[in-house]
Amino acid sequence: MTDLTSLTLAEARKGLAQKSFTSLELTDAHLSAIEAARVLNAFVLETPEQARAMARAADGKIASGEGGPLAGIPLGIKDLFATRGVRTTACSKILGNFVPTYESTVTSQLWRDGAVMLGKLNNDEFAMGSSNETSCFGPVGNPWRREGSNATLVPGGSSGGSASAVAALLCMGATATDTGGSIRQPAAFTATVGIKPTYGRCSRWGIVAFASSLDQAGPIARSVRDAAMLLRSMAGHDPKDTTSVDIAVPDYEAAIGRSVKGMKIGIPREYRLDGMPAEIEKLWSEGAAWLEAAGAELVEVSLPHTKYALPAYYIVAPAEASSNLARYDGVRYGLREQGRNIIEMYENTRAEGFGAEVKRRVMIGTYVLSAGYYDAYYLRAQKVRTLIKKDFEDCFAKGVNAILTPATPSAAFGIGEKGGADPVEMYLNDIFTVTVNMAGLPGIAVPAGKDAQGLPLGLQLIGRPFDEETLFSLGEVIEEAAGRFTPVRWW
Amino acid sequence: MSVATHKLIKGATGDWEMVIGMEIHAQVTSKSKLFSGASTEFGGEPNTHVSLVDAAMPGMLPVINEECVRQAVRTGLGLNARINLRSVFDRKNYFYPDLPQGYQISQYKSPIVGEGEVLVELEGGRSVTVGVERLHLEQDPGKMLHDRSPSLSFIDFNRCGVALMEIVSKPDIRDAEQAKAYVTKLRSILRYLGTCDGDMEKGNLRADVNVSVRRPGGPLGTRCEIKNMNSIAFMGQAIEYEARRQIEIIEDGGAIEQETRRFDPNKGETQSMRSKEEAHDYRYFPDPDLLPLEFGQDFVDGLKAALPELPDQKKARFIAAFGLSPYDASVLVAERESAEFYETVLAKLADRARDGKMAANWVINELFGRLNKEGRDITGSPVTASQLAAIVDLIGEGTISGKIAKDLFEIVWQEGGDPRALVEARGMKQVTDLSAIEKVVDDIIAANPDKAAQVRDKPQALGWFVGQVMKSSGGKANPQVVNDLLKSKLGI
Numbered sequence: 001m002t003d004l005t006s007l008t009l010a011e012a013r014k015g016l017a018q019k020s021f022t023s024l025e026l027t028d029a030h031l032s033a034i035e036a037a038r039v040l041n042a043f044v045l046e047t048p049e050q051a052r053a054m055a056r057a058a059d060g061k062i063a064s065g066e067g068g069p070l071a072g073i074p075l076g077i078k079d080l081f082a083t084r085g086v087r088t089t090a091c092s093k094i095l096g097n098f099v100p101t102y103e104s105t106v107t108s109q110l111w112r113d114g115a116v117m118l119g120k121l122n123n124d125e126f127a128m129g130s131s132n133e134t135s136c137f138g139p140v141g142n143p144w145r146r147e148g149s150n151a152t153l154v155p156g157g158s159s160g161g162s163a164s165a166v167a168a169l170l171c172m173g174a175t176a177t178d179t180g181g182s183i184r185q186p187a188a189f190t191a192t193v194g195i196k197p198t199y200g201r202c203s204r205w206g207i208v209a210f211a212s213s214l215d216q217a218g219p220i221a222r223s224v225r226d227a228a229m230l231l232r233s234m235a236g237h238d239p240k241d242t243t244s245v246d247i248a249v250p251d252y253e254a255a256i257g258r259s260v261k262g263m264k265i266g267i268p269r270e271y272r273l274d275g276m277p278a279e280i281e282k283l284w285s286e287g288a289a290w291l292e293a294a295g296a297e298l299v300e301v302s303l304p305h306t307k308y309a310l311p312a313y314y315i316v317a318p319a320e321a322s323s324n325l326a327r328y329d330g331v332r333y334g335l336r337e338q339g340r341n342i343i344e345m346y347e348n349t350r351a352e353g354f355g356a357e358v359k360r361r362v363m364i365g366t367y368v369l370s371a372g373y374y375d376a377y378y379l380r381a382q383k384v385r386t387l388i389k390k391d392f393e394d395c396f397a398k399g400v401n402a403i404l405t406p407a408t409p410s411a412a413f414g415i416g417e418k419g420g421a422d423p424v425e426m427y428l429n430d431i432f433t434v435t436v437n438m439a440g441l442p443g444i445a446v447p448a449g450k451d452a453q454g455l456p457l458g459l460q461l462i463g464r465p466f467d468e469e470t471l472f473s474l475g476e477v478i479e480e481a482a483g484r485f486t487p488v489r490w491w
Numbered sequence: 492m493s494v495a496t497h498k499l500i501k502g503a504t505g506d507w508e509m510v511i512g513m514e515i516h517a518q519v520t521s522k523s524k525l526f527s528g529a530s531t532e533f534g535g536e537p538n539t540h541v542s543l544v545d546a547a548m549p550g551m552l553p554v555i556n557e558e559c560v561r562q563a564v565r566t567g568l569g570l571n572a573r574i575n576l577r578s579v580f581d582r583k584n585y586f587y588p589d590l591p592q593g594y595q596i597s598q599y600k601s602p603i604v605g606e607g608e609v610l611v612e613l614e615g616g617r618s619v620t621v622g623v624e625r626l627h628l629e630q631d632p633g634k635m636l637h638d639r640s641p642s643l644s645f646i647d648f649n650r651c652g653v654a655l656m657e658i659v660s661k662p663d664i665r666d667a668e669q670a671k672a673y674v675t676k677l678r679s680i681l682r683y684l685g686t687c688d689g690d691m692e693k694g695n696l697r698a699d700v701n702v703s704v705r706r707p708g709g710p711l712g713t714r715c716e717i718k719n720m721n722s723i724a725f726m727g728q729a730i731e732y733e734a735r736r737q738i739e740i741i742e743d744g745g746a747i748e749q750e751t752r753r754f755d756p757n758k759g760e761t762q763s764m765r766s767k768e769e770a771h772d773y774r775y776f777p778d779p780d781l782l783p784l785e786f787g788q789d790f791v792d793g794l795k796a797a798l799p800e801l802p803d804q805k806k807a808r809f810i811a812a813f814g815l816s817p818y819d820a821s822v823l824v825a826e827r828e829s830a831e832f833y834e835t836v837l838a839k840l841a842d843r844a845r846d847g848k849m850a851a852n853w854v855i856n857e858l859f860g861r862l863n864k865e866g867r868d869i870t871g872s873p874v875t876a877s878q879l880a881a882i883v884d885l886i887g888e889g890t891i892s893g894k895i896a897k898d899l900f901e902i903v904w905q906e907g908g909d910p911r912a913l914v915e916a917r918g919m920k921q922v923t924d925l926s927a928i929e930k931v932v933d934d935i936i937a938a939n940p941d942k943a944a945q946v947r948d949k950p951q952a953l954g955w956f957v958g959q960v961m962k963s964s965g966g967k968a969n970p971q972v973v974n975d976l977l978k979s980k981l982g983i
Contacts, residue, residue, distance in 0.1 A: 100549070102548070204552060205550065206550040240554060243779075319776060332547070366774065
């Protein structure tokens with residue numbers, strides 16, 4: 001028997017169906033891998049007993065032919081998803097040992113379909129970060145290292161734990177969330193596949209909110225097919241989230257291998273940045289060439305408001321966050337630091353409970369919403385957002401099926417290397433991804449190559465609203481051409 | 492409609508006029524809360540009607556309760572207001588322990604209901620129209636309990652998230668009487684609509700009153716807001732006090748500071764709560780968890796078609812159909828329950844067109860009079876609408892006289908029973924038998940020849956004879972018959 005952790009989700013599903021192995025064996029293999037990889041700090045909470053119980057239940061169902069689409073598949077869950085009876089912290093001290101009495105819609109759908117929970121995954125505190133360094137549980141290590149270097153690199157963020165765990169073969173797939181690139185950037189940094197579906201595709205109910213109008217759940221997986229399988233279970237209308245959309249969820253897996261012949265692929269000229277590394281430029285051209293070779297047509301397109309996306313994002317997202325995080329006040333749950341009166345208790349609790357990046361964004365958000373600044377910042381940013389959305393609409397109206405861009409402006413960097421002096425240095429990581437959140441569109445990051453130091457690089461495909469299928473079809477073309485990338489185990 | 496004249500206040504330097512605007516918070520009548528399925532029931536054990544959404548647990552999302560939307564639209568229609576087919580929920584951000592989310596979901600720039608108006612009737616047939624600026628939906632906060640521990644405060648979230656309608660008036664009110672009448676009328680409309688129970692004691696209807704003073708017709712003064720008035724009587728006192736306080740300050744050469752004040756009913760004065768400088772910056776912005784609230788004109792039309800008859804319409808109908816005086820009609824429609832009682836009486840009358848007005852007199856004078864005397868309200872009336880209708884029928888058809896009817900009313904009030912059967916059983920029937928009455932008439936004329944002679948010159952003295960005949964018949968003779976007989980016998 002080969003190492004069960006090296007299977008893709010699709011392969012594992014086949015093996016389980018053929019009774020080559022049980023879910024319990026598959027789950028145990030991953031639990032052992034998690035134990036052996038604690039140095040990566042990808043999991044903030046391991047739930048082996050629950051995992052084995054769920055695996056046994058799945059085995060029973062598989063045996064009786066009632067196994068769901070993900071029966072017996074062990075997954076990791078980003079700590080932003082509320083899990084019933086299992087500590088959920090958003091990797092913030094302020095939630096302390098918060099144990100929800102409820103299960104997020106997305107995870108409950110995964111369990112409905114038979115998946116097994118291995119534990120909770122690390123992330124940037126309240127999903128605010130691009131390196132997973134803001135977590136109260138400490139940074140996550142990227143399984144990838146530069147050739148000839150022992151330096152630990154970041155896995156990206158905010159879904160750093162999800163990306164690291166999937167890349168290091170600790171789980172067969174993971175849930176993640178993406179507000180400005182938090183699925184796609186870590187996927188690109190770890191040679192995994194990550195898709196942020198269209199805003200409204202997945203329910204936000206039970207996911208700790210960062211910026212409500214931008215947050216969207218999605219999977220990080222080992223292949224495009226695996227991502228398609230996971231998204232199908234995660235997606236769907238939820239009456240408890242009025243921003244979720246009542247549109248039937250297609251069989252995404254059926255889109256894998258579908259011909260892309262005749263599809264128009266937009267190459268946006270505004271994404272060609274000054275000083276962009278030649279490697280990224282080369283990767284982009286390669287990706288375009290692969291799609292062309294598969295029969296797609298390349299067209300140069302313009303998204304003229306792209307350069308305003310990042311600044312506008314860093315107004316809208318903190319504004320919403322400053323309000324969303326007001327509930328963490330020490331009154332009802334989580335951390336409470338006493339004070340002589342209620343104001344002091346608020347101040348002590350929030351000063352102690354929130355990390356520096358969260359405080360920074362709460363302050364930015366409070367500022368841009370305050371009287372006298374609202375019009376100049378928040379309102380203006382919303383207008384920019386409308387223009388960004390229109391850029392994409394115009395582009396799709398011309399018959400473009402999807403847009404190809406680099407996923408990130410660079411490969412993974414070292415822990416502590418970026419953003420120390422200037423937070424904007426860190427924010428620039430999301431330059432290619434935030435536009436997609438601002439426009440509410442689906443975007444997928446697919447591994448496409450390596451840089452000179454042997455670090456993975458990814459490409460991003462941006463799709464029309466609710467057309468994730470096209471992204472899976474195109475993503476698989478890139479995956480087939482680029483091949484799979486697995487890190488050399490050092491942990 | 493006559494234009495109201497309002498009260499001016501005499502100051503040391505001349506007359507002053509009040510300018511008053513009001514924000515009424517009316518709890519929406521609905522089974523569940525504005526954004527959660529938790530019950531709105533009053534009086535439950537603390538924290539027993541709290542959902543995960545109400546407690547603002549991480550990852551919880553609001554979902555609009557459509558019944559609350561319908562209630563707001565109904566109310567807007569009842570206020571003759573513009574209904575906005577698209578409105579937006581905003582977050583009003585501030586920290587307070589009774590506000591779990593750290594923000595109140597409200598409507599700021601785009602409320603569900605726009606401008607409307609309320610016709611307010613005053614004493615002496617005067618009236619004034621008060622403009623409604625807007626009506627919006629918002630969440631009620633929870634309740635702090637400070638009396639359970641010497642060192643800690645507790646919170647009851649049962650009320651947290653219950654829907655409120657904030658109804659903002661234009662500054663069209665000019666004195667305390669108008670203010671009180673406005674709240675009374677608004678409360679009546681809400682109760683007719685069934686959109687708010689109007690229970691001020693429970694805090695289900697409360698008002699923030701903005702008061703400023705100016706020279707009559709002059710430029711507006713600086714206003715102060717008196718928060719959370721939940722008694723109409725106290726509201727009048729608070730307004731009077733506040734206006735005089737402001738006038739004194741101005742006349743002493745001072746200036747009014749814009750501030751929020753509270754009314755202390757024990758001392759009968761308003762006290763400062765916080766100044767403008769201490770006012771919160773609420774950082775309103777559209778709630779990204781909720782899409783804009785949109786519905787079609789057909790939704791509004793459907794609600795409009797099913798709207799109950801409101802006090803103004805009912806009053807007009809009572810006047811037109813039964814010849815009621817505007818005052819009597821106003822008295823009947825002021826409370827929904829009174830109007831319903833009167834309508835039930837009408838429905839049971841044998842001849843509504845003939846006796847409708849008489850029925851109104853009986854409801855207002857006999858029934859309300861008696862209820863007031865005993866401190867009871869219409870819902871606890873011992874005399875039912877059917878019984879009262881039967882009494883009116885008996886008068887209308889000539890079976891009993893009005894005087895006997897009052898005795899009958901008293902019997903029904905005390906003992907209950909079917910009025911018609913009581914009249915039979917106790918021999919209270921009016922005598923209309925001509926021969927019986929004729930004998931009495933003849934006897935009285937014969938016994939009083941001098942008066943009989945007088946009456947031929949002074950026909951108005953006939954009343955004396957009528958009285959005598961009625962007296963000797965024990966009140967049971969039909970007064971009309973007596974009248975006719977006397978006239979013919981006396982030759983007038």
